[in-house]
Amino acid sequence: MTQTHLELSGVGIDFPTPKGPFTALNNVNLKVRDGEFVSLIGHSGCGKSTVLNIVAGLHKASRGGVLLNGKEVDEPGPERAVVFQNHSLLPWLTAWENVELAVKRVFGKTKSRAELKDWIAHNLELVHMGHAMHKRPGEISGGMKQRVGIARALAMQPSVLLLDEPFGALDALTRAHLQDSLMEIQAQLGTTVIMITHDVDEAVLLSDRIVMMTNGPSATVGQILDVDLERPRNRLALADDVHYNHLRSEVLTFLYEKQRKIEPISARATATTQAKKKTEVA
Amino acid sequence: MTAQTSTHPWRKLKLNLSHRLADFNPVQWLTSLLLPVTGIVVFLMLWHVGAGQINTSLGTFPGPVDVVEQSQSLWQGHVAEREKETAFYQRQEERNAARMADDPSYSPTIHSYPGKATFIDQIFTSLVTVLAGFLVSSVIAIPCGIIIGLSRSTYQAVNPIIQIFKPVSPLAWLPLVTMVVSAVYVSDDPMFEKSFITSLFTVTLCSLWPTLINTAVGVANIDRDLLNVSKVLRLPTFTHIRKIVIPSAIPMMFTGLRVSLGIAWMVLIAAEMLAQNPGLGKFVWDEFQNGSSNSLGRIMVAVLAIGLIGYALDRIMLMLQQAVSWDKTSEQR
Numbered sequence: 308m309t310q311t312h313l314e315l316s317g318v319g320i321d322f323p324t325p326k327g328p329f330t331a332l333n334n335v336n337l338k339v340r341d342g343e344f345v346s347l348i349g350h351s352g353c354g355k356s357t358v359l360n361i362v363a364g365l366h367k368a369s370r371g372g373v374l375l376n377g378k379e380v381d382e383p384g385p386e387r388a389v390v391f392q393n394h395s396l397l398p399w400l401t402a403w404e405n406v407e408l409a410v411k412r413v414f415g416k417t418k419s420r421a422e423l424k425d426w427i428a429h430n431l432e433l434v435h436m437g438h439a440m441h442k443r444p445g446e447i448s449g450g451m452k453q454r455v456g457i458a459r460a461l462a463m464q465p466s467v468l469l470l471d472e473p474f475g476a477l478d479a480l481t482r483a484h485l486q487d488s489l490m491e492i493q494a495q496l497g498t499t500v501i502m503i504t505h506d507v508d509e510a511v512l513l514s515d516r517i518v519m520m521t522n523g524p525s526a527t528v529g530q531i532l533d534v535d536l537e538r539p540r541n542r543l544a545l546a547d548d549v550h551y552n553h554l555r556s557e558v559l560t561f562l563y564e565k566q567r568k569i570e571p572i573s574a575r576a577t578a579t580t581q582a583k584k585k586t587e588v589a
Numbered sequence: 590m591t592a593q594t595s596t597h598p599w600r601k602l603k604l605n606l607s608h609r610l611a612d613f614n615p616v617q618w619l620t621s622l623l624l625p626v627t628g629i630v631v632f633l634m635l636w637h638v639g640a641g642q643i644n645t646s647l648g649t650f651p652g653p654v655d656v657v658e659q660s661q662s663l664w665q666g667h668v669a670e671r672e673k674e675t676a677f678y679q680r681q682e683e684r685n686a687a688r689m690a691d692d693p694s695y696s697p698t699i700h701s702y703p704g705k706a707t708f709i710d711q712i713f714t715s716l717v718t719v720l721a722g723f724l725v726s727s728v729i730a731i732p733c734g735i736i737i738g739l740s741r742s743t744y745q746a747v748n749p750i751i752q753i754f755k756p757v758s759p760l761a762w763l764p765l766v767t768m769v770v771s772a773v774y775v776s777d778d779p780m781f782e783k784s785f786i787t788s789l790f791t792v793t794l795c796s797l798w799p800t801l802i803n804t805a806v807g808v809a810n811i812d813r814d815l816l817n818v819s820k821v822l823r824l825p826t827f828t829h830i831r832k833i834v835i836p837s838a839i840p841m842m843f844t845g846l847r848v849s850l851g852i853a854w855m856v857l858i859a860a861e862m863l864a865q866n867p868g869l870g871k872f873v874w875d876e877f878q879n880g881s882s883n884s885l886g887r888i889m890v891a892v893l894a895i896g897l898i899g900y901a902l903d904r905i906m907l908m909l910q911q912a913v914s915w916d917k918t919s920e921q922r
């Protein structure tokens with residue numbers, strides 16, 4: 308458990324722009340243990356998703372690198388399964404077929420036909436989608452789609468499960484439901500998870516550690532908070548828990564005092580002063 | 590189990606019907622029926638009155654009544670011709686049988702009927718030609734569209750060529766195609782008529798572009814998330830194309846195919862007229878040259894037939910699209 312499973316060392320990335328390279332991330336360092344649940348939180352545009360995409364192999368780091376089980380990550384692969392914000396299921400396939408595509412790709416050569424079938428069914432049951440296995444994404448709700456997306460990712464038996472704001476597009480009740488499911492599954496399987504979120508409650512409730520990111524450009528890890536709450540966690544019991552609320556307020560303090568997003572406000576301020584000047588000239 | 594499955598579609602149909610009955614709104618139904626009928630009636634009246642005002646050297650412009658008369662006479666002509674044809678073959682058979690009875694070593698030759706193609710035959714020829722041309726253009730355009738759509742650099746390289754050839758009229762291609770076909774397609778026992786090949790390639794050259802462009806655009810605009818899924822799964826190129834690219838692009842592809850088929854049908858009529866290739870276009874041209882008092886009415890029948898067939902082809906494509914595509918919301922225009 309204490310061994311480093313995934314390591315980001317000195318990760319930085321530059322994006323080319325017409326005005327020259329834009330440094331989105333700089334010197335991001337993070338060690339994740341096996342079976343740990345880590346959340347990345349920060350203001351929108353700070354580069355959380357970019358970090359996740361680098362771990363997934365969808366983006367290439369300009370500096371530094373990512374090690375998974377001691378091997379460098381340089382391209383996408385099923386051992387780092389991703390659940391995207393917008394479910395990203397293939398709309399022309401049923402839930403079953405969507406999971407099947409992934410399962411066949413990963414285990415097609417090692418498992419028998421019957422084993423594959425059982426494995427697909429098992430993963431869909433795990434996310435409580437057993438009743439709607441043969442429905443297409445267009446026929447099920449947003450929460451159900453995201454469940455299937457999670458089933459597809461879990462079915463690849465990933466070393467790390469990467470969740471990119473998985474519940475961001477869902478309503479509050481569905482989100483709470485899925486968070487509980489995710490906690491349950493993670494406790495059962497012991498999967499290592501990295502989750503991007505901008506929901507403070509979600510981060511505190513689900514994580515073992517919360518990685519708070521500074522604002523870009525050159526965003527990096529600002530602070531890491533250990534969430535030492537007992538598991539299994541119950542959202543109702545925790546709502547009145549002093550320690551839970553303390554942790555929550557720490558994240559809030561980081562986000563709204565230390566890393567307050569000031570650019571938009573200052574931009575608006577300059578815009579108004581310019582407008583004033585214009586009226587004065589007129 | 591079998592009984593259950595056999596009743597299943599019935600139950601579905603019943604359910605469907607009862608739903609429809611529940612949704613049935615007499616007023617809406619009546620207006621949705623009445624408005625098109627009114628449109629047609631008003632059109633027929635205007636046509637009837639207007640046609641009577643136009644005098645040509647071949648008599649007045651054909652009105653709806655002439656068209657009905659001429660379509661009946663064309664149908665009767667077709668039936669009569671068929672009867673003559675069967676009679677011709679029967680006579681031949683009888684004659685050959687008689688000669689075989691006289692002389693057992695005689696091997697009979699069967700002469701084909703020399704009669705002229707009727708209106709119905711011409712429709713049939715045109716349909717076969719347009720479908721063949723459309724098939725060839727689809728077989729070329731869909732794979733090329735996929736390749737162009739997959740790679741931005743190929744797209745940029747090929748785009749100017751597509752844009753230049755897209756607006757070319759079939760009439761400009763026709764002489765070139767005719768010359769090339771007569772030079773290249775030389776065989777003692779040709780499988781197809783040269784005129785058929787010429788029409789086919791003219792149709793292909795003109796109907797290629799909408800399918801090509803739409804397929805390329807459909808492929809180039811696949812959802813980024815789906816591409817990322819494919820990357821995470823490390824799908825091999827061929828599986829990637831089969832499982833992700835083609836299904837994604839199908840709605841756009843069909844939009845292109847429908848436009849292509851419409852163009853193919855228009856182009857074919859023009860090509861047949863100009864090149865005297867058998868088909869509806871030739872029928873129109875022959876009637877025009879014939880210049881009898883019935884000619885204009887017959888041309889008008891052909892015009893309506895061309896329109897109806899074009900409409901039917903489009904509806905068939907739409908039905909095919911709805912059957913094949915996962916996106917059931919595709920527009921029904």
